Amino acid sequence: MKHxxxxxxxxxxxxLLLVQIPGSAIWxxxxxxxxxxxxxxxxxxxxxxxxDVFTRGPNGSMWHKKWNGTAWSxxxxxxxxxxxxxxxxxxxxxxxxCFVRGPNASLWHNFWNGASWDTWTDLVGVLSSGxxxxxxxxxxxxVFVRGANNALWHRSALLTSNGLAWxxxxxxxxxxxxxxxxxxxxxNSIDCFGRGPDGAxxxxxxxxxxxxxxxxxxxxxxxxxxxxxxxxxxxxVFAQGPGGTMWHISWDGRTWTAFDxxxxxxxSDxxxxxxAVxxxxxxxxxxxxxxxxxxxx
Numbered sequence: 645m646k647h648x649x650x651x652x653x654x655x656x657x658x659x660l661l662l663v664q665i666p667g668s669a670i671w672x673x674x675x676x677x678x679x680x681x682x683x684x685x686x687x688x689x690x691x692x693x694x695x696d697v698f699t700r701g702p703n704g705s706m707w708h709k710k711w712n713g714t715a716w717s718x719x720x721x722x723x724x725x726x727x728x729x730x731x732x733x734x735x736x737x738x739x740x741x742c743f744v745r746g747p748n749a750s751l752w753h754n755f756w757n758g759a760s761w762d763t764w765t766d767l768v769g770v771l772s773s774g775x776x777x778x779x780x781x782x783x784x785x786x787v788f789v790r791g792a793n794n795a796l797w798h799r800s801a802l803l804t805s806n807g808l809a810w811x812x813x814x815x816x817x818x819x820x821x822x823x824x825x826x827x828x829x830x831x832n833s834i835d836c837f838g839r840g841p842d843g844a845x846x847x848x849x850x851x852x853x854x855x856x857x858x859x860x861x862x863x864x865x866x867x868x869x870x871x872x873x874x875x876x877x878x879x880x881v882f883a884q885g886p887g888g889t890m891w892h893i894s895w896d897g898r899t900w901t902a903f904d905x906x907x908x909x910x911x912s913d914x915x916x917x918x919x920a921v922x923x924x925x926x927x928x929x930x931x932x933x934x935x936x937x938x939x940x941x
Contacts (some may be wrong), residue, residue: 684912726773822868
């Protein structure tokens with residue numbers, strides 16, 4: 645799915661330099677997109693020239709800002725009563741599904757149908773974190789949360805002629821100390837990440853038939869993680885690490901890299917999305933409680 649900012653003039657000068665990372669990609673400069681955030685952001689992409697960012701605003705409702713490939717829109721208030729950061733996902737050019745923890749600590753849902761937003765719907769459950777949403781293809785949604793027992797809980801939906809048909813909640817175990825974040829690299833895979841009881845990054849994956857065991861990928865996380873994927877054999881995971889900076893680890897289909905410190909200063913979990921091969925856009929609640937963006941191109 646889903647970085648940072650500047651502490652002083654000296655660190656600003658340093659961070660505004662493009663940072664070369666493995667491959668041909670580079671990080672852009674940081675950009676302040678304004679707004680007043682009271683949670684971490686969520687980003688979804690409907691295509692290569694589309695980004696939709698969501699957050700909890702100063703009035704506790706969900707706010708939205710859109711990039712059309714050329715310019716950013718103004719902020720708009722989409723209502724709702726949020727008690728967590730939102731998480732949103734798109735399965736195509738005319739659909740975005742957003743999930744939040746509502747005022748009763750259950751899962752709430754709203755969606756964009758290409759022309760307008762629907763109304764907020766209570767999908768029940770007991771959430772002790774913000775949700776994470778992923779899609780395995782058009783009409784298929786998977787939602788994950790940390791439950792009352794701090795384990796990873798999951799339910800999925802299939803779009804029918806009568807709307808979304810939801811499964812019951814299932815307990816996937818683990819002991820999370822953050823919100824989870826999950827991604828589907830193809831129609832038969834889901835990879836979920838969270839901060840474990842030891843403060844490290846933990847992963848559990850579904851191969852189309854069953855879930856494997858939880859495994860630790862190490863690191864020292866001070867926030868929940870965000871995962872983005874642009875291909876079946878590529879995942880990039882981001883989180884706040886020691887010192888409040890952005891840390892990054894990637895998977896090439898065979899092995900994980902070592903953690904890489906990308907600098908900055910985070911005031912929330914990051915959220916990142918890949919809108920095309922070789923591109924990642926990351927967003928964070930940064931200094932001044934405004935939205936900050938940095939892109940890997």
